[in-house]
Amino acid sequence: MIDQLMPPGSVPRPDAVQPQIAAVMADLPADYAPRTRHYDGGEHTADQEHAHPLAPAGSRPNYANRLLLSASPYLRQHAHNPVDWRPWGQAALAEARALNRPVFLSVGYATCHWCHVMEHESFEDLSIAERLNSLYVPVKVDREERPDVDAAYMAAVQAMTGQGGWPMSVWLWPIDATGGALEGLAYFAGTYFPPHDGHRGMRRGFFSILEQLSEICQTDLPRVLDSGGQVADAIRRHLVGGPAGQQLPELAAVDAVAAEVAQSYDAVHGGRNWAPKFPSSLPIRLLLRHWLRTGDASSQEMALHTLRRMAMGGIRDHVGGGWHRYSTDSRWFAPHFEKMLYDQALIGMALADAVAVAPEPLLEDALTETLDGMLRSLRAPNGAFCAATDADSEGAEGRYFLWTIAQLREVLGDDDGAWTAQLCGATARGTFEGSNIVHLQRLPTADEWPRLRDVRDRLRAVQRLREPPLRDDKVLTAWNGLAISAFLRGFQRLAAPRWLAVARAAMAVLLTQLVRDGRLLRSRLGTEATIPAFLDDHAALVQALLDLFETTHEFSWLRLAQDWQLEQERLFLSAEGRGYLATAADVETVVARARPDHDGAEPCGNALAAQNLVRLAGLTGQARWRHAAELQLQAFEPLLVARPGSLTEFLLAVEAHAGQRQIVLVAPAGLGLEPLQPLLGVLRAGWQPNAVVLALAEDGIAAQLDLAPVLDGKRALNGLATAYVCRDGACSLPTTDPAVFAAQLAMPILRQ
Numbered sequence: 050m051i052d053q054l055m056p057p058g059s060v061p062r063p064d065a066v067q068p069q070i071a072a073v074m075a076d077l078p079a080d081y082a083p084r085t086r087h088y089d090g091g092e093h094t095a096d097q098e099h100a101h102p103l104a105p106a107g108s109r110p111n112y113a114n115r116l117l118l119s120a121s122p123y124l125r126q127h128a129h130n131p132v133d134w135r136p137w138g139q140a141a142l143a144e145a146r147a148l149n150r151p152v153f154l155s156v157g158y159a160t161c162h163w164c165h166v167m168e169h170e171s172f173e174d175l176s177i178a179e180r181l182n183s184l185y186v187p188v189k190v191d192r193e194e195r196p197d198v199d200a201a202y203m204a205a206v207q208a209m210t211g212q213g214g215w216p217m218s219v220w221l222w223p224i225d226a227t228g229g230a231l232e233g234l235a236y237f238a239g240t241y242f243p244p245h246d247g248h249r250g251m252r253r254g255f256f257s258i259l260e261q262l263s264e265i266c267q268t269d270l271p272r273v274l275d276s277g278g279q280v281a282d283a284i285r286r287h288l289v290g291g292p293a294g295q296q297l298p299e300l301a302a303v304d305a306v307a308a309e310v311a312q313s314y315d316a317v318h319g320g321r322n323w324a325p326k327f328p329s330s331l332p333i334r335l336l337l338r339h340w341l342r343t344g345d346a347s348s349q350e351m352a353l354h355t356l357r358r359m360a361m362g363g364i365r366d367h368v369g370g371g372w373h374r375y376s377t378d379s380r381w382f383a384p385h386f387e388k389m390l391y392d393q394a395l396i397g398m399a400l401a402d403a404v405a406v407a408p409e410p411l412l413e414d415a416l417t418e419t420l421d422g423m424l425r426s427l428r429a430p431n432g433a434f435c436a437a438t439d440a441d442s443e444g445a446e447g448r449y450f451l452w453t454i455a456q457l458r459e460v461l462g463d464d465d466g467a468w469t470a471q472l473c474g475a476t477a478r479g480t481f482e483g484s485n486i487v488h489l490q491r492l493p494t495a496d497e498w499p500r501l502r503d504v505r506d507r508l509r510a511v512q513r514l515r516e517p518p519l520r521d522d523k524v525l526t527a528w529n530g531l532a533i534s535a536f537l538r539g540f541q542r543l544a545a546p547r548w549l550a551v552a553r554a555a556m557a558v559l560l561t562q563l564v565r566d567g568r569l570l571r572s573r574l575g576t577e578a579t580i581p582a583f584l585d586d587h588a589a590l591v592q593a594l595l596d597l598f599e600t601t602h603e604f605s606w607l608r609l610a611q612d613w614q615l616e617q618e619r620l621f622l623s624a625e626g627r628g629y630l631a632t633a634a635d636v637e638t639v640v641a642r643a644r645p646d647h648d649g650a651e652p653c654g655n656a657l658a659a660q661n662l663v664r665l666a667g668l669t670g671q672a673r674w675r676h677a678a679e680l681q682l683q684a685f686e687p688l689l690v691a692r693p694g695s696l697t698e699f700l701l702a703v704e705a706h707a708g709q710r711q712i713v714l715v716a717p718a719g720l721g722l723e724p725l726q727p728l729l730g731v732l733r734a735g736w737q738p739n740a741v742v743l744a745l746a747e748d749g750i751a752a753q754l755d756l757a758p759v760l761d762g763k764r765a766l767n768g769l770a771t772a773y774v775c776r777d778g779a780c781s782l783p784t785t786d787p788a789v790f791a792a793q794l795a796m797p798i799l800r801q
Contacts, residue, residue: 056112057175058183059133060148070113083110085129086173101444102165116189120577122521123159123191127168131178134189137198139637142233145186145223151266151273152233153185153259156192156199156217159521160387160437162446163241164216170244171255177244180256184263192217193436193525194572194580197632201639204287205235205280214240220262222273232640234277235284237262281640288643293627294686297679300342300707302693303700306332307339307348310694315379319355324379328364328372328392329650331355332697333399337406338704338738349406356403359396360415363486366450367473368508370422372396373450374440382488383481386440386447386518390528391651393423397535404542405736410498413543420539420548423532425509429524431562432554433573434532436525439518449515451484452508460511461504469504472497524573526563526582527651529555530589537596541733549600556597559590560609569616584631584645587617588657595664602722602744604753607668611756614665617658618677627684629658646688652698655685659702667709667741670759670778682706708798710740711775717765718748724770727787735794 055062086093086100088108094100104110110129117128119136127134135141137154145152155172157164171177181187192199192215202219206212217240221233237258245254266273310331315322321330333352340349359365362381364373371393373384400416427434442449454477458466474480474490487508493501536552539545562578563570569582569590594610597603620633623644631643631654645653662678665671685699693700712732716724725744732742743757747765754760759778765771769785774793781793 054111056114056131056133056178056182058179058181060182062115062133066115070115070117073117074113080106082106083108083129084126085110085112087111087129087131087175092175100169102169102441120523120574121159121191121194122519122523122574123157123164123193124189126159127172127189130168130172131175131182132172132187133178133182134187137188137190137195141186141188142223145221145233146225148186150184150186151236151263152221152223153181153187154190154202154217154219154221154233155188156190156202156219157215158191158193158437159519159523160389160439161215162385162387162440163214165441167216167218167241167255170248171242174244177256177259180259184259186223191523193521193523196583196585197639197643200631200643200645201284201288201641202235202238204284206238206240208280208283208287209235209238210240212240216241218242222266222270222277224274232281234274235280236265236273236277285641288631288641290644290646291687293625293684295683296686297682297706298686298689298703300703302689303335303339303704304343306693306697306700307336307345310336310351311347314351316354318380319351319358320379320381322379324377325385326364326376326379326381327650328359328375328396329648332700334402334738335697335700335704337402338701341736341738342704342708352399353403353407353412356400356415357411360411361489361492363481363488365415365418365488366422367418367487367489368450368505368512369426370418371426372419383486384447386450388426388438389650390423390427390434390436390525391531393419393427394528394531394535395652397423398531398538401535401538401542402736402738410495411492414498416539416543417545420536420545423535424551426520428551429522431524431558432551433524433529433558433562434555436521436523436528438520442516442518447481447486449512449518450487451481452487453479453484456511457485457508460507465500465504468500472501522574524558524563526559526569526571526586527589529559530586530591530593531651533559533593534589534596537593537600541600544733552593552597552600556593559593569613581633581636583633584617584621584629584654585651585657587613587621588629588654588661591617591661592657595661595668598668599742602742604745604749604756608756610661611665611669614661614674627680629655646685647692647695648698653696655681656696656698656702659685659699660705663702663705663709664741667711668743668759669757670711670761671757678702678706705739708739709776710737710794710798711759711773711780712737712740712742712794713760713763713773713775714742714744715750715763715765715771715773716744716746717768717770718746721746728770728772728790731787731791731794735791737794740794 082103084102088104088110112129112131114134116124116134190198203213219235220237221235223233242255243249243251245256248254313321320326336348336352359381364376364381364384371388374387374389375385377383397419403412404416429435440446454470454475457469473487475485479485533552533555536548540548563573570578571580571582571586591610591613594606598606621629623630628644631645645655659681662681666675666678714725714728716722750760763773766785771783771785772790773783774781784790
């Protein structure tokens with residue numbers, strides 16, 4: 050057994066823990082590079098403000114804590130800190146109660162730049178580590194694995210400071226769990242703290258705050274409990290939300306969002322007229338639907354212009370493909386270089402809609418490179434997709450993505466190098482810390498697109514030789530569901546067969562490796578998958594299954610979607626049947642079971658659920674799903690009236706419910722789907738975002754009537770492929786003529 054130095058100031062660990070740590074250490078490969086500056090018996094500092102975080106390969110770390118036993122890449126990043134971290138759970142809170150100490154809770158994620166900064170400055174500092182270990186029970190949480198913990202204590206941070214972010218830093222007093230709740234009372238909270246007083250211009254540093262907040266617990270615990278109790282009440286109110294509504298929301302909520310966006314729109318650069326700019330800040334897909342319904346050209350222009358400016362800007366990775374997390378400026382130029390899987394998926398879906406509306410080279414290229422970029426940088430060996438890649442490599446932000454003029458000429462030659470520099474606005478001085486962010490200074494001409502693609506391929510081949518940013522290899526069910534939907538919607542628009550194959554493979558991983566004993570799981574890394582799924586995991590899975598059905602027309606996917614929706618009802622539906630709760634009824638609760646009621650960077654689970662229920666109602670024609678969809682819409686009507694801009698993904702369901710078409714295409718018996726191709730071609734040539742489509746041969750209808758009563762009475766007229774365009778069960782005259790079918794689709798739908 051390998052002896053490990055205990056972190057300074059730490060208390061003895063449970064008897065079973067240290068042998069487990071030693072066993073993991075003994076199994077590490079000989080070339081293991083620990084993430085720490087404490088190795089080989091000493092502390093190794095560097096002149097750089099943020100040196101390369103990894104010790105040389107083969108180094109022996111001075112410290113190892115319980116996070117080494119975790120599968121989470123983020124938690125394992127902190128496994129060799131001198132802080133004696135524990136993972137979140139009953140054991141850590143029970144230990145804090147036994148020691149009569151507060152808990153210091155740190156929440157972050159593997160690709161978070163400022164999480165890395167606080168690690169380097171504070172969690173690797175021996176004096177700060179000693180203070181944490183001797184005064185607190187330090188606990189680390191990966192927010193992507195435990196969105197419930199993150200949501201609960203982010204509410205505390207926002208209540209105390211008026212803002213939030215990561216790293217999240219929360220001081221808790223542990224109390225006895227009641228009613229299945231896992232509770233720590235938050236009595237102080239913030240995000241990043243500098244290590245010492247006066248650092249980065251901030252008056253109080255982390256070192257001083259630690260001592261002060263520990264002393265308060267020892268000298269005035271009643272005040273801590275009172276304050277923590279008030280914060281806990283605020284958290285519960287925030288998580289549970291207001292009462293459900295009694296009527297269906299009106300399309301006026303969508304109109305209000307379009308008007309609000311117009312007031313804050315940046316007409317020059319697209320997006321909102323502020324910085325930093327996040328792609329999710331403008332509801333592109335909703336604006337396009339608003340234009341389709343109302344004819345409001347400004348909604349279409351805001352959506353398309355924003356995507357065009359983004360597609361030309363530095364927020365897009367023009368070499369590797371895909372999108373960085375946000376732009377630090379108002380021009381979409383200087384990105385924060387993280388890449389998140391959900392961003393790739395959501396922007397991909399927006400681009401698929403935009404290409405349907407405006408099939409132009411820039412948007413089609415951006416869609417192609419978004420999806421193929423996911424394959425290059427985020428696809429896991431098992432066929433699913435990893436969570437994210439870091440902003441940093443070699444200890445510096447963005448280094449992997451930047452190019453000097455000299456590097457462009459070296460890789461591309463003088464002629465192509467000069468042309469690329471001119472097209473991308475590269476300069477000898479550099480546009481970012483002495484180097485250049487690749488972007489499009491102007492739109493390529495039709496003749497230049499092939500040259501640009503060739504240049505990208507050559508730059509990419511050289512870029513791959515650089516040290517890549519860290520990749521968070523977690524496979525998250527929710528984010529993979531979104532990714533599958535993006536590939537399928539991209540396939541529907543541009544018909545790239547590889548994207549359909551990718552979607553099928555990723556879904557196979559979710560349904561096999563992320564299901565245990567019939568229960569969906571949140572995440573997987575290697576062979577470990579233990580955390581039960583949350584609402585957003587189930588909702589994103591059902592959405593992806595519905596997209597697989599409408600792409601392939603294989604009814605097995607629709608049956609699976611219904612089965613998983615039924616499981617979602619069982620585990621997450623609120624007691625009154627209005628809205629879903631974030632955590633399952635049979636799992637441990639953090640403070641309270643939340644009812645998600647706003648979109649963030651990712652769609653709210655209840656918003657995805659609303660979209661799915663509306664689609665299930667249309668695809669099946671079952672009254673149970675129509676009733677469930679209307680209850681879900683009614684539940685959030687008060688919020689949609691009060692603050693519609695916080696639930697723009699939910700408003701997609703409102704649009705769909707108000708204007709849904711059911712399209713049934715029936716081929717003659719015995720001929721498969723081939724006779725339907727002219728009718729399917731009409732659908733591909735247009736854009737019907739609120740339509741649901743069922744396509745099958747006449748001899749297959751009987752087998753699907755239990756699932757989809759909407760098929761009853763449908764047949765192929767005169768032995769020809771036939772289209773039925775329906776609304777609320779009432780159908781136009783069936784037609785075998787693609788031109789008549791197109792005219793029926795062009796007719797407006799009566800709406801609220």
